[in-house]
Amino acid sequence: MKIQHRETERHVLTIIVDNEAGILAKIAGLFTARGYNIDSLTVADITENHAVSRITIVTNGPPAVIDQIHAQLERLVPVHKVIDLTEVGPHVERELALIKVAGKGDNRVEALRVAELFRAKVVDTTTQSFVFELTGTPEKIDSFIALMRELGLVEVGRTGVVGMMRGPETA
């Protein structure tokens, strides 16, 4: 007998929650307990009195599973709203990355040139290294990292995706 795997699709979910103790564990644990995937997860509180947090989860799964994730999240008492950005349509996705490149000579010059093309900012420099700050879609960051790999990439830190609907509507 073999374990079967199914076709999956990627979805970005924005979740508005009460900022109470254990809420992150509750949501992360829901994904583990029910066998859902988390590609990235970001969380920060978004109100002046720290009462509400916004969580963005990038997940993947078959359409029926994505629908279940949506429903299971909405079932949690501290969850006010779940928006499937992939489902609602036009939206922006942004991610921030810090990328450290070490080296000397031509590679160093080339790294700086590529960084300019990507509009990455240099946030730290020594004679042997740069730390670039890059904001963009996950794909843009992926391709920047791929280029830097040949030019002395030594370390990457990524925030995971934050997303928002286009237009005047709010989540």
Added chain:
Amino acid sequence: MATMPGWFFEEPRPERRVRGKKEFIVAEEKSGAAILVESLVKQGVEFVFGYPGGAVLPIYDELFADTRLRHILVRHEAGAAHAAEGYARSTGKPGVVLVTSGPGATNAITGIADAFMDSIPLVVITGQVATNLIGTDAFQEADTIGLTRHCTKHNYLVKDPAELAATIDEAFQIATSGRPGPVVVDIPKNVQVAVATWQDGPVQRRMRYVPQMAGSADEIAQAVEMIARAERPILYTGGGVINSGPRAAELLRRFQKLTGAPLTSTLMGLGAFPADHPDWLGMLGMHGTYEANLAMNQCDVMVNIGARFDDRVTGRLDAFSPNSEKIHIDIDRSSINKVIPVDLGIVGDCATVLDQLIQAWGSRKGADLSEWKARIEGWRAKESLAYPQQREGGEIMPQRAIERLHALTKDKEPVITTEVGQHQMWAAQYFGFDKPNKWLTSGGLGTMGYGLPAAIGAQLGNPGRLVIDIAGEASIQMNIQELGTATQFRLPVKVFILNNEYMGMVRQWQELTYESRYSNSYSDSLPDFVRLAESYGWKGIRIHDESELDAGIMEMIAHDGPVMVDCQVSKEANCFPMIPSGAAHTEMLLYGDMVAGTMDDEAKALV
């Protein structure tokens, strides 16, 4: 941020309680423990099922000499949770549990998980070590919030006694509304001792949990349209109808009468529809009747009311009711399309939606169902619940024992609880239920040891009513210590053990799947149940053969006090009909279909 969303905080409402002619709100300093007790009283709690320990001593001191709450001392914390479940299921009111930190909480978890799976409203108060000790591996410390996170509807760690009144209020609201479930409130010991201002008025409620109760007019109209033009409709009802309250069962009967559709129910839904009704098909699923499962397979419109397409009901998914349009009414949106994709999902409370359906149905007449009913009669003629009658030496068939128990007690409309296994299925098959809240069984989690404590809780909630735990000799030993609880509180519960000296359901699966290699399924070293009962102050009765069956049951009913009956039944009897693991509804095994041997790995992997 310009405006706060509406779900945030409701405006405080300084409502005033009128006493005599003068209006006033009593505000005074109280300890967390005292605030907890006042809050429970305010919720109308009658019984607290619990067990004391270090981290709840301040609460127990408050309970001392408080006559407003009655504390039921169990013998094990799992017993407390199951007793609270039994109370809740038989009365429709939330059950309240009070246990200490660490082992108190972990012992209660089986009952909490059971209540979560079967959607039973519980509020479980757990003690916790003082807040400054949390995380230090203190004595009797366990991460109760972490441990119960995925088996509760919600849980709280209360860090300030000033939050306690509002937390308890919200805990009861969450436990009892929407899809009911257990809520844990973890209270550190220093929070029980510290004081806060307590007001004798309504608490300010956070309006963040507002379940959807009614379906939209469009959905209702579409459902009525689908049901009215159906040629082969079936109503498939579940525990949601019971949880929605007795009115839902009443409305279900009316709706069935309007449509004329045949009706089957899950294990959890038994009692919502009378078992002697001509359109009753019996229970469906793995041990359901032939007619119920075949009707599910062949129907053209299926109306699922408060059930959840459990794997024990559907059998093999790709063969489940292949040619039907499906309507699913459920208060929990996540139940819809979870297992079986449906054509029309209606999120709402069963009673409310049934009422809407009845209104929308009006005076219309459904399609002519006589052909459909004739087909069902053909399946019914298979007599799938038939079993061998005459046995050598008067040996009692367990099915026969249940039938006699039903016949001799039905006038008293007893509350029946069960443990888990063959006896549970026989009780479901052969005991005819016709009222809701009279059948308490662990359906989702399948917890052996559920029945005795549940019977204790049910007896407290239904004084004067006959309460019987139909048990097996293996299951009953899982919470046998609760015999003492019944004795202490003078509860005349009856335990009727179908003793076949096997964990019968395990043995049955070993026969079907593992060439009868009975690995550890024999009940060895059994106690003498009669003497065991007597040692706890119970009456003990033993029934050896069929000639003693009726007299034994009558003696049990007649005794004014707790009775344990050791009914020795056929050791080899198995539970049929049965849909084997990984099979479709059309591949049922009936009694006498001799099946033994092995299964392929795919079938073995499906529990």
